[in-house]
Amino acid sequence: MKQVKKTLLLTLVLGFAFSSLAFASSQEKYPIKGKHKGGDVTPKEAYEMLKKDPKHTFLVDVRTRSEYQDIGHPVGAYNIPWLFLTTKVGKRGYKKVLNKNFCRDLKARFNTETDTLLMLCRSAKRTVASSTAAVDCGFKEDKVFNVLGGFEGDKVKDKNSPNYGKRMIGGWRLEGLPWTYKMDHKLMYQPDLK
Numbered sequence: 001m002k003q004v005k006k007t008l009l010l011t012l013v014l015g016f017a018f019s020s021l022a023f024a025s026s027q028e029k030y031p032i033k034g035k036h037k038g039g040d041v042t043p044k045e046a047y048e049m050l051k052k053d054p055k056h057t058f059l060v061d062v063r064t065r066s067e068y069q070d071i072g073h074p075v076g077a078y079n080i081p082w083l084f085l086t087t088k089v090g091k092r093g094y095k096k097v098l099n100k101n102f103c104r105d106l107k108a109r110f111n112t113e114t115d116t117l118l119m120l121c122r123s124a125k126r127t128v129a130s131s132t133a134a135v136d137c138g139f140k141e142d143k144v145f146n147v148l149g150g151f152e153g154d155k156v157k158d159k160n161s162p163n164y165g166k167r168m169i170g171g172w173r174l175e176g177l178p179w180t181y182k183m184d185h186k187l188m189y190q191p192d193l194k
Contacts (some may be wrong), residue, residue: 005106008152020165026037026041026138027154027156027157027158027169029169029170030124030148030170031036031043031148031150031154032146032148033124033125033128034121034125034128034129035090036127036128036129036131036132037131037132037134037135037136037144038119038131038132038134038135038141038142038143038144038145038146039142039143039144039145039146040145040146040148041118041127041145041146041147041148042147042149042170042175043147043148043170043171043172043175043177044155044175044177046118046120046145046147046172047177047178049116049118049145050076050118051189054117056111056114056115056116057115057116057118058078058079058109058110058115058116058117058118058136059074059076059077059078059147060078060080060106060110060117060118060119060120060130061073061074061077061078061079061080061120061121061151062080062081062119062120062121062126062130063079063080063081063082063120063121063122063126063151064081064083064084064085064096065079065081065084065089065188065189065192066085068081068188068189069183070153070181071135071151072151072179072180072181073120073151073179073180073181074120074151074171074172074177074178074179074180075178075179075180076108076178076187077120077187079187079188079189080105080106080109080189081099081100081102081189082086082099082102082121082126082127082129082130082133083096083098083099083126084096084097084098084099094148101191102130102133102137103133103134103136103137103138105189105190105191106134106139107137107138108190109190110139112137112138112140113140115139115143116143116144116145117134117139117143117145118145118147118162119131119134119144119145119146119147120147120151120172121150121151122150122151122152122167123149123150123151123152123153123154123167123171124146124147124148124149124150125150127146127147127150128146131144131145131146131189132165142192147172148170149169149170149171149172149174150171150172150178151171151172151173151179152167152171152172152173152174153167153168153169153170153171153173153174154167154169154170154171155167155168155169155171156168
């Protein structure tokens, strides 16, 4: 009798787990989150581009400095924040302000004529705007890319999933691509080091 109960319980648990995975896998892994100038690439495509031309292809992490440090970042990613956290509190935590020097910061690090920029944020929402900004400040449209899924990926939308609301869909880290917490002074937001 105990064996039957264990088998039944195991069957129920596995059934629930597989149904949750089935929904998660049916959720679009890399949705495009808005119109922007430039192209779109998956994290794996971005990684291949970096390996193919490391002298002229750069990963630009546009998340805040605290996200870059505390959540981790792709190995070799340059941090140039699109937004800065303020000390003012809003409904969803600390308010953010636009980095008014974003274009100048990009041009100080990269060559508008020769370099390819792979823009990455948490889940590929901020990079919609920052990719367009990069093109508007002189980088070639065919050399600016939004990395879909960002670093952390998207949240699971299935309310029946044990992972509901967690960032478990796509993204650089979930694809198993190289990332670190290590802070390299050459890659950190440069105005902070002056």
